[in-house]
Amino acid sequence: MVVLAVAVFVTLSACAVCCPGNKNSTKLKIQSMENQPMALQLAAVVKEMESLRCEQTTLKQQQNALTQMHITSHQKSAQKEVGTNILTYGSNDEEDNLPFFEEDSRKQRDPCFHYTILDQVWRATNTTTKIKKCDRRSKWKGWYRLFYNGKSLQMPERCIPVNKCGTHSPLWLAGPHPKRREGIVTRRVCGHWKKNCCAFRSPPIQVKKCSGNYYVYKFTEPSTCDLAYCADINTLVCGRCSRNQSCVSRDKINWRCKGKKRMSSRKIHFFASYPGQLNGKVNKIKYSKVLVNVGRAFDRRTGVFSAPVKGVYQFFFSTQTANTGLKTDLWLVVNNYWVAVSRTHLSRPSTVGNLSTYMTFLRKGAKVYVTHNCGRSWANAASMTITFGGSLLVQMK
Known part of the structure; x- marks a missing residue:
């Protein structure tokens, strides 16, 4: 019985440590019953243990209640209404594996949550109202996310016509929305008025992109009235466009998805000859006999080819001579640069011809022609030995 009493007393002392307010009173009660029968002492010990358990339970309940009161008070302070506002929290799978308290603390600091x-x-950017709104009258506090009929969208990054967005001067974001890795950024805000897209320079706001592919904004009071922040309805329409579609608009207010026009490959081919003789220097050979001119890019009057589209082209040009000891050169000229030569040089009496080719990239409008730099070239209507031709191989955007 004495051993049991000692064990109970040790347990009671441990419980008393958890409730330091009752430690001394418990010891006094037990010491005052030292001369009492053992049964009474045990009964008193059991009673004190039950009392301590009850107090521990009460303290735990009070602690939970205080924690809940703190959370509720924090939520209420953040739930300031501006128009039709609802406090919500997003979700991010990246934080799902964090400890509870660390995750909760991180979400409290992150405006995305x-x-x-x-x-x-x-x-909305396509809305006009009779009663003009002014966001200067609103008490902005914290971060905000824009919605339209329950669907998430973002601020416009373009100038919005006056009297849209339910106000006189619509406020738009004068800069691109950030990427996720940029975190919180500061952007200028402009208000359109009297054909001036940035007539009103409203105080800058902060913006952040969240993992759910949406943005949150820390709005500030505009510089004057009537100015209001816009929600770009184009975000909803263009967000549904497929890869082979582009988002288009005639009035820059109402947008729609439209299929992209495929670039049709242009067919460019030409072949021309000079049916006569060339002596000495001839700046531009005027190839008067044109046999092929698909795409009509070669001008027979000037002998100049003009690239109608950007792409890769291939050209060829030729000459023929029969003069011993005389060097004959024909040069291909691209945008006034001599880039390739067709050369003949006879060491003994004979007739010889030479054909040269050249492939290059040209921008639209580039000029190509052939010049006779020196020597003597000959041809007639039947031989066609002085020639110039080319084709478009690959068209580029």
Whole structure:
């Protein structure tokens, strides 16, 4: 029985350590019953243990209640209404494996998990209202996410016509939205008025891209009235366009998806000859006999080929001579640069011809022709030995 009492006393002392407020009173009660029968002492010990357990439970409940009160108070302070606002929290799978308290602390600091929703139809870029809104009258606090009829969108990055977005001077983001790796960035905000897209330079705002492919904004009070932040309805339309479609608009207000026009490959081929003799220097050979001119890029009056599209072209040109000891040169000229030569040089009496080819990249409008630099070339209507031709091999955007 004495051993049991000692064990109970040790347990009671451990419990008393958990509740330091009762430690001294418990010891006093037990010491005052030292001369009492053992049964009474055990009963008193059991009673004190039950009392300590009850106090521990009460303290735990009070601690939980205080924690809940703190969380509720924090949420209420953040839930300031501006128009039709709802406090929501996003989700991010990257933080799912974090410890509870670390994850909760991180979400409290990250605006992607702590923002106010602005779901107001009048903010849309295609909306006009009789009663003009002014965001200067709103008490902005914290971060906000733009919605339109329950669908997430973003601020426009372009000038919005006046009297749109439910206001006189619509506010748009004068800069690109950030990428996720950039974190929180600061962007200028402009208000359109009297044909001046940035007539009003509103105070800068902060922007962040979140993992759910949406943006949150830390709005500030505009510089004057009536100015209001816009929600770009184009975000919803163009977000549904496929890869082979582009988002187009006639009035820059109403947008639609339209199939991209495939670039049709142009067919460019020409072949011309000079049916006569050339002596000495001839700046531009005017090939008067044109047999092929698909695409009509070669001008027979000037002997000049003009590239109608950007791409890779291949040219050929030739000469023939029969003069012993005389060097004859024909040069291909591209944009006034001599780039390739067709040369003949006879050491004994004979007739010889030479054909040269050249492939190059040309931009639209490039000029190509052939010059006779020196020597003597000959041809007639039947032989066609002084020639110039070319083709478009690959068209480029």
